[in-house]
Amino acid sequence: xxxxxxxxxxxxxxxxxxxxxxxxxxxxxxxxxxxxxxxxxxxxxxxxxxxxxxxxxxxxxxxxxxxxxxxxxxxxxxxxxxxxxxxxxxxxxxxxxxxxxxxxxxxxxxxxxxxxxxxxxxxxxxxxxxxxxxxxxxxxxxxxxxxxxxxxxxxxxxxxxxxx
Numbered sequence: 001x002x003x004x005x006x007x008x009x010x011x012x013x014x015x016x017x018x019x020x021x022x023x024x025x026x027x028x029x030x031x032x033x034x035x036x037x038x039x040x041x042x043x044x045x046x047x048x049x050x051x052x053x054x055x056x057x058x059x060x061x062x063x064x065x066x067x068x069x070x071x072x073x074x075x076x077x078x079x080x081x082x083x084x085x086x087x088x089x090x091x092x093x094x095x096x097x098x099x100x101x102x103x104x105x106x107x108x109x110x111x112x113x114x115x116x117x118x119x120x121x122x123x124x125x126x127x128x129x130x131x132x133x134x135x136x137x138x139x140x141x142x143x144x145x146x147x148x149x150x151x152x153x154x155x156x157x158x159x160x161x162x163x164x
Contacts, residue, residue, distance in 0.1 A: 002056065002057075003056070003057045003058070006053070007044050007054060009044060011062055012040035014061070014062035015055070016034070016035060018062070018064065023035075026121075027124075027149055027151070028127070030121070030146040051069060051070075051111075052107040053065070053068075054066050054100060062088075063087060063091035063096060064085070064087035064091055066086070066100040067084055067104070068084075068116070069081065069084070079112060079114040079115070080113065080114065080115045081108055081117070082118070082119060083105075083116050085100055085130075087100075098134065105160070108162060109162045109163060112163065113162055114161065114162055115163075116160050117157055118158045118160075119156075120156045120157075121156075122141055122143070123153070131158045136158035136160045137158060138156065138158055141156045
């Protein structure tokens, strides 16, 4: 049975393991070193000071997570949030990402967030297609803004209005 719930520090080993693949094997995340479990626990707590951080669990096993974060530092952006959704590789393509995203968006809407932004590494067509299929609008690409794995990568941004 699928359960989406608020993440806690005890989820940090599973979250760190899921994220490690994206950091070490892909350019999907622009981080160069995978965070350790302790760092993930710190990040979960920091995000939850203002935004939701959710996990999707089945039979007691964390298969994915989603969270929101501050979009930019200026006060005028306070009702805009950047979002991230990550699934374990063997848990993709079965509607779990949609379920996580829907739960995250509902919580953000309830807390008064008006616009969400998804930032996707250029060339990550499955993620771009995912967000577009969920009603997000393509807002543009910034070319060559991140250097990882010996190559330059761009980012595409997609937005979704929640409260208008």
